[in-house]
Each structure stands twice: as structure tokens, then as C-alpha cells.
Amino acid sequence: MINKPAFVSTLDDRVDKYSILEIGREYFPAISAGHRLDKETSGVLVLTKNKEAYRNFAMQLERREVKKVYHAISDGRHEFIEKEIDAPLYTHGSKSLIDPRRGKLSQTIVTTMKIFKFHTLINCKPITGRMHQIRVHLASIGAPIAGDSTYGGKPVYLSDFKRGYNLKNFEEERPLITRTSLHAFSITFKGVNQNEISIEAPYSKDMNAFINQLEKAGR
Numbered sequence: 001m002i003n004k005p006a007f008v009s010t011l012d013d014r015v016d017k018y019s020i021l022e023i024g025r026e027y028f029p030a031i032s033a034g035h036r037l038d039k040e041t042s043g044v045l046v047l048t049k050n051k052e053a054y055r056n057f058a059m060q061l062e063r064r065e066v067k068k069v070y071h072a073i074s075d076g077r078h079e080f081i082e083k084e085i086d087a088p089l090y091t092h093g094s095k096s097l098i099d100p101r102r103g104k105l106s107q108t109i110v111t112t113m114k115i116f117k118f119h120t121l122i123n124c125k126p127i128t129g130r131m132h133q134i135r136v137h138l139a140s141i142g143a144p145i146a147g148d149s150t151y152g153g154k155p156v157y158l159s160d161f162k163r164g165y166n167l168k169n170f171e172e173e174r175p176l177i178t179r180t181s182l183h184a185f186s187i188t189f190k191g192v193n194q195n196e197i198s199i200e201a202p203y204s205k206d207m208n209a210f211i212n213q214l215e216k217a218g219r
Contacts (some may be wrong), residue, residue, distance in 0.1 A: 001187070003201040004045040006179050010036040020045065035061065036128065042199035043070070043184025056192045061129065067188040070124040070134055071113070071203075073181035073210060074143035075154055078120045080112045085137040089130040095150065096132040098140055106130045108137045116214040118160070119146060134182065146210075148180040156210070161217040177210045179182075 002020070004010070008018040010033050024031040024047055034046035048054040060066045088094045088103025097103070106129035114121040122145065124134045135151045138144060144152040155175040188198040201204040203211070 001019045001044055001046050001199050004037055004042055004184070004189065005208065006040050006204060009039045010045065017159075020047070023101055034058070035066075037184055038132065038180070038182070040179040041070075041182045041184060042201075042204040042207065044187050044199050045184065046187060046189075052192055057189060060189050064127060067186075068126055068129075068184065068191075069135045069186045070126070071185045072122045072124055072134060072138060073146045073207075073214070074120045074122055074194075075137055075146050076118070076120065076143055077115050078109045078112060078122070078141075078143045079115070080122065080143075083110050084108075085110065085141060087137060089136060091131050091134060096130060096136050098136060102207070104128075104130060106133055106137070108134055110138070110141075112144075117217045119156070119214055121214075122210065135180065146181040147175065147177050148182075150180075152171075153180065158213070161213065177206050179206070181207065181210060183207050189208055 004020060009016050011021055012019050021031065021033055028049050030050055032048050032054045034048050035053065037043065037045055046057060048057060055103065085108045087098045087106060088100055090103040091104040100215035107126040111123045112120055113123050126133050134217060135145055135148055139151040146156050156177065157173050157175055159173060167175050181202055184201060186200040191197050
């Protein structure tokens with residue numbers, strides 16, 4: 001398992017020079033990705049060194065026995081307590097859409113961790129594993145993830161919090177975080193010997209900096 005950095009693809013990508021798999025093959029030629037994270041998403045990612053380990057993990061995914069926890073920073077203030085989002089998702093090109101007729105069963109349970117002045121830190125437990133599931137589900141309940149322009153999230157700037165914030169001449173303000181504010185925090189499953197494996201991934205530097213700024217801004 002690794003703590004995947006943001007902006008690195010899990011699988012081989014024609015656009016990128018490197019992917020997690022390509023880097024991993026330099027150390028273990030038979031390595032496979034047990035699952036995948038979006039390119040912008042940071043956090044815990046399971047890699048398997050051999051076919052037996054891959055098959056073991058894949059079967060647990062299929063039976064929905066793998067427990068995943070993601071942390072997301074959403075726009076707005078929200079109070080969720082074990083709220084189940086049950087909205088079928090349909091993949092259309094590079095996006096996922098809620099579609100009751102064509103969509104596949106998709107379920108996510110969300111709970112508020114901390115409410116800030118204009119944002120909320122949310123614990124997300126996906127029961128299924130559809131593409132962009134957490135991003136679409138949070139947007140569907142009015143809590144799009146900060147920085148996720150694909151699904152309605154807004155960029156966040158330091159000037160949003162600091163009165164009288166001024167830029168130098170000809171300087172353009174950059175967002176506090178330049179990606180979707182989503183982090184794969186933990187994963188729990190059973191190894192090939194049926195021993196329980198549970199791993200947590202510390203926040204990336206940009207997520208930590210964003211949360212620290214939200215803390216400073218108050219509630």
C-alpha cells in the first residue's frame with residue numbers, strides 16, 4: 001500500500017509520463033493496482049505483488065467486504081449523521097451521472113466531521129465503488145467538493161478569508177488547493193492469510209494547508 005500523491009494517475013496514461021503502476025514495475029514487475037483513485041485524489045492505494053494477492057483483494061471488492069473511508073472538504077455548511085446517499089450512477093464518457101434508468105446501484109454513507117465558516121469536512125464511506133461516486137453523490141445533496149469544477153465545486157482563495165487581501169501588481173491569485181479536495185483516508189481488508197489489514201494515510205501537504213486555513217478562518 002502507498003499514500004498516493006495527487007496529480008499522478010493510478011494506471012498507465014497516455015498523457016502522463018509516469019503512473020503509479022509504471023513506477024511500481026521498476027521495483028516489482030508483476031505489480032497490479034487492486035483498485036484505483038482519481039488522478040487528483042490523494043491517499044491510500046492498494047497495490048498487489050502477485051496474482052494470488054490481486055485475486056484475494058478483487059474478490060473482497062466484489063463482495064463489498066473492503067471498507068474504505070474518504071475525507072472530503074465540501075462547499076457550504078452541512079450537518080450529516082450517517083446519511084445514506086442511494087443514487088444510481090451511469091458512466092458517460094469521462095463523467096458519472098445520476099440516472100435511475102441506466103445507472104448502477106451506488107451507495108455512500110456520509111457523516112460531518114467538522115463545520116467551518118464556509119466549508120465542511122466530511123467522512124465518506126462508499127459501499128459500492130463507481131467512478132467519481134463520492135464526488136457525484138456529495139454534489140447531489142448540495143455539498144459539492146471544494147475545487148471540483150466538474151461537479152459544481154468552487155475554487156477557494158485566501159482572499160475569501162482575509163479582508164483587505166491584496167495581490168502584487170500583475171500577480172494572479174491561485175486557489176488554496178488546486179485540485180478536488182478528496183483524500184482516501186483509510187482502507188481495511190483481509191490478506192491472503194485472512195489476517196485483517198487496516199491502513200490510514202496521512203493528509204497530503206495541500207490538504208493539511210487547506211484545513212489549517214479553514215481553522216484559522218473560524219466557524
